[in-house]
Amino acid sequence: MGDDVELAARTTLSGRSLSNPTPRLVVGNEVVIGWHNKISVGSKVVLEDKTYLAGGCHLVGYPGHSLDPEMRAKRLPDTDDQVGDILIKRNVWLGSNVTVLAGVTIGENTVVGAGSVVTKDLPANVLAAGVPAKVIKTLK
Numbered sequence: 001m002g003d004d005v006e007l008a009a010r011t012t013l014s015g016r017s018l019s020n021p022t023p024r025l026v027v028g029n030e031v032v033i034g035w036h037n038k039i040s041v042g043s044k045v046v047l048e049d050k051t052y053l054a055g056g057c058h059l060v061g062y063p064g065h066s067l068d069p070e071m072r073a074k075r076l077p078d079t080d081d082q083v084g085d086i087l088i089k090r091n092v093w094l095g096s097n098v099t100v101l102a103g104v105t106i107g108e109n110t111v112v113g114a115g116s117v118v119t120k121d122l123p124a125n126v127l128a129a130g131v132p133a134k135v136i137k138t139l140k
Contacts, residue, residue: 002029008037016040016062018077023061026091040064042083042102046089054114056097059086063102068071089124100135109139 005027015023021071023041024057027033030047035055039045042061047053062083066072084103088094095114100106105121112118113136122128126135 001027002031004030006032008033008055010036012038013041014039015081016043016064016078019043019062019083034096042085044085045083045112046087047057048088048092048108051088052093054094054096054098057094058099059088060099061086061102095129111139 003061009064011033013025019042024044025039025041026044026046028047030050031047032052034053035040037053037056038058038059039058045059045061061080066076066078067082082102083097086100086102089106089108091109093111095112095116097115098112100118104118106118107122107124109125110122111127112133113127116129116133117131119132122133122135125139127137127139128135
């Protein structure tokens with residue numbers, strides 16, 4: 001954890017127990033993690049400086065369940081190919097209830113609209129929204 005981090009109530013942090021190496025959460029300086037967020041670290045989640053997560057966001061570095069229905073029925077865990085890093089670059093703002101999936105990087109100064117699901121990398125300096133999230137416009 002960096003300096004001047006705001007971590008609101010009812011935030012859940014979890015790490016994938018089967019990961020090797022151990023899951024790692026890195027939080028920069030002046031980061032705000034709003035109310036009722038969930039950060040599920042598969043391998044690594046990085047929140048760079050001055051990142052803002054509004055309420056209800058979920059960073060999903062691992063799903064916790066296999067895609068295979070027979071494995072799921074046996075309550076076996078996810079597999080390594082379902083796990084990925086999440087990198088949220090400096091000055092990013094995730095609106096309320098945004099979901100970011102494993103393997104995604106969000107570029108500096110990008111804003112993601114409320115309720116969006118980010119399934120692929122987003123470039124720097126854009127406004128993105130939707131399910132799945134797509135670039136709406138470039139920000140100055």
